[in-house]
Amino acid sequence: xTERSVLVVEDDPDLLALLEMILQDAGHTVRTAQEGGxxxxxxxxxxxxxxLLDMRMPGMNGWEFAREFxxxxxxxxxxxxxxxAENARGRAExxxxxxxxxxPFELEEVLATVARHLSxxxxxxxxx
Amino acid sequence: MPPGPIQRAGEPGWKxxxxxxxxxxxxxxxxxxxxxxxxxxxxxxxxxELSDRAVEMLIGDHAGTTxxxxxxxxxxxxxxxxxxxxxGRRERxxxxxxxEIRATIxxxxxxxxVVDADTRIVEANQAAAELLCVGSREALLMPLAAWGRRFQxxxxxxxxxxxERFATVRALAGARVPxxxxxxxxxxxxxxxxxxxxxxxxxxxxxTELAVTVLRDVSPxxxxxxxxxxxxxxAAHEFKTPLAxxxxxxxxxxxxxxxxxxxxxxxxxxxxxxxxxxxxxxDTTRLRLDAREGHLQRFDLGSLAGEVVARMRASAPAHxxxxxxxxxxxIADRDRLARxxxxxxxNAVRFSPGGGTVxxxxxxxxxxxxxxxxxxxxxxxxxxxxxxxxxxYRAHAGTPQDYGGLGLGLDMSRxxxxxxxxxxxxxxxxxxxxxxxxxxxxxxxxxx
Numbered sequence: 001x002t003e004r005s006v007l008v009v010e011d012d013p014d015l016l017a018l019l020e021m022i023l024q025d026a027g028h029t030v031r032t033a034q035e036g037g038x039x040x041x042x043x044x045x046x047x048x049x050x051x052l053l054d055m056r057m058p059g060m061n062g063w064e065f066a067r068e069f070x071x072x073x074x075x076x077x078x079x080x081x082x083x084x085a086e087n088a089r090g091r092a093e094x095x096x097x098x099x100x101x102x103x104p105f106e107l108e109e110v111l112a113t114v115a116r117h118l119s120x121x122x123x124x125x126x127x128x
Numbered sequence: 129m130p131p132g133p134i135q136r137a138g139e140p141g142w143k144x145x146x147x148x149x150x151x152x153x154x155x156x157x158x159x160x161x162x163x164x165x166x167x168x169x170x171x172x173x174x175x176x177e178l179s180d181r182a183v184e185m186l187i188g189d190h191a192g193t194t195x196x197x198x199x200x201x202x203x204x205x206x207x208x209x210x211x212x213x214x215x216g217r218r219e220r221x222x223x224x225x226x227x228e229i230r231a232t233i234x235x236x237x238x239x240x241x242v243v244d245a246d247t248r249i250v251e252a253n254q255a256a257a258e259l260l261c262v263g264s265r266e267a268l269l270m271p272l273a274a275w276g277r278r279f280q281x282x283x284x285x286x287x288x289x290x291x292e293r294f295a296t297v298r299a300l301a302g303a304r305v306p307x308x309x310x311x312x313x314x315x316x317x318x319x320x321x322x323x324x325x326x327x328x329x330x331x332x333x334x335x336t337e338l339a340v341t342v343l344r345d346v347s348p349x350x351x352x353x354x355x356x357x358x359x360x361x362x363a364a365h366e367f368k369t370p371l372a373x374x375x376x377x378x379x380x381x382x383x384x385x386x387x388x389x390x391x392x393x394x395x396x397x398x399x400x401x402x403x404x405x406x407x408x409x410x411d412t413t414r415l416r417l418d419a420r421e422g423h424l425q426r427f428d429l430g431s432l433a434g435e436v437v438a439r440m441r442a443s444a445p446a447h448x449x450x451x452x453x454x455x456x457x458x459i460a461d462r463d464r465l466a467r468x469x470x471x472x473x474x475n476a477v478r479f480s481p482g483g484g485t486v487x488x489x490x491x492x493x494x495x496x497x498x499x500x501x502x503x504x505x506x507x508x509x510x511x512x513x514x515x516x517x518x519x520x521y522r523a524h525a526g527t528p529q530d531y532g533g534l535g536l537g538l539d540m541s542r543x544x545x546x547x548x549x550x551x552x553x554x555x556x557x558x559x560x561x562x563x564x565x566x567x568x569x570x571x572x573x574x575x576x
Contacts, residue, residue, distance in 0.1 A: 084368030
């Protein structure tokens with residue numbers, strides 16, 4: 001069974017490239033988007049196994065993306081908020097995200113969080 | 129031409145009999161009742177003394193009953209005219225004084241409401257009408273409770289101010305109420321930030337019949353505060369993404385090339401240091417922006433202190449960090465109290481540059497959980513102790529013992545502790561070290 005992909009939504013190209021690299025090194029299939037609109041297009045192509053979502057982005061930001069995603073797909077895939085806010089959990093709760101990573105993060109933390117949510121999402125998404 | 133406010137305040141149709149003499153309060157004071165009576169007594173005494181002699185001189189000794197009667201009537205007539213003149217003068221003086229006091233209130237830039245013992249607004253100035261965007265001052269003369277409802281008097285967090293907490297109501301009970309901030313909805317739909325104060329109007333020998341309330345529009349200052357906090361928050365936020373990139377690449381390189389580990393560990397440590405500063409900025413500014421956005425949970429303050437101190441040992445290799453705790457269940461925002469403990473222990477380490485012991489403990493007494501941390505470092509000079517809780521104040525700034533920091537830790541800590549209904553205090557002796565404490569209420573037995 002092939003593992004579902006990780007969608008990384010982040011506007012900073014360096015951070016995006018880094019996340020892509022370490023996740024690929026860990027054996028994941030990675031797709032990327034630099035803002036919410038592009039991310040929705042990636043989702044429409046193929047439902048990822050987990051989404052890493054930056055909150056402050058030009059174009060469609062994290063809040064708008066999360067609202068749009070929930071409206072279209074419900075909880076088809078877990079969302080992990082990646083935020084610089086001092087209260088990462090608060091941001092995650094605002095959009096009903098499944099997890100959060102606060103910047104600056106530990107690489108191990110990113111890999112562990114992604115792995116945990118991918119495995120819990122391995123079961124085919126229930127239809128609502 | 130009289131100045132505008134006097135025209136507004138004066139009663140229609142009544143003209144000031146005397147042209148105002150500039151700044152001569154004493155000159156315009158009406159005669160006191162004592163003076164009037166003294167004048168009357170003097171006149172009566174003179175009459176008694178002189179009238180009989182005058183009659184004798186004019187008519188001779190034959191003054192009969194008729195003349196006595198005429199004399200009496202004359203006395204009454206003359207003194208009546210005099211009393212009328214004196215009382216009239218006093219009355220005009222009082223009215224003119226009242227108009228001046230009203231004009232004074234009217235000229236104030238701050239909104240003023242005068243409330244009587246039945247908590248009805250009996251007087252309001254033009255500034256109040258303008259602040260609340262009502263057509264006329266008379267529109268504000270209503271019961272205070274109705275006024276509070278109509279203009280939605282709220283605390284800054286949006287909860288309505290209960291009637292018994294109205295500054296005016298407390299003032300009517302005799303209290304001088306220190307300024308507090310509130311929000312009010314003006315008639316044009318705008319929210320106005322106010323600083324509210326009220327004082328009882330003390331009449332000599334009498335109880336409190338009136339209270340005067342001053343509403344000052346602090347919206348511009350408030351907006352500036354918010355703008356500054358937003359700016360700091362955004363700026364701090366913008367720092368974190370580059371920090372995340374630097375830290376992650378350093379970790380990546382360290383993994384791939386363990387030979388450079390030492391340099392890469394230093395980079396990571398410095399990133400962490402920068403991150404702590406940024407986090408401080410975020411914490412203090414955010415705390416003000418959303419003071420109520422806390423996540424309360426029940427936990428043991430003792431084990432939290434243990435966790436925090438354990439985490440900090442790595443960054444303080446020259447110090448012996450110890451922690452001794454009794455179980456102390458509290459209901460609080462765990463993350464924020466962790467920051468307070470971190471900040472206090474960090475200070476203890478930073479300001480004992482020679483190393484030594486830093487002892488933290490958690491006690492439980494009198495319904496409170498008390499955290500303390502003691503160091504044997506520099507201590508704080510007595511003349512600087514009063515200011516150490518001020519935001520941005522750094523007691524050691526500009527001294528050889530300036531070990532950095534932004535001057536935000538204690539200010540933030542005290543605000544967090546205060547939000548939990550606790551307090552913060554310290555003892556310090558220069559050259560011997562400091563002990564900082566904070567308390568938060570213990571959780572009740574039954575609460576979840």
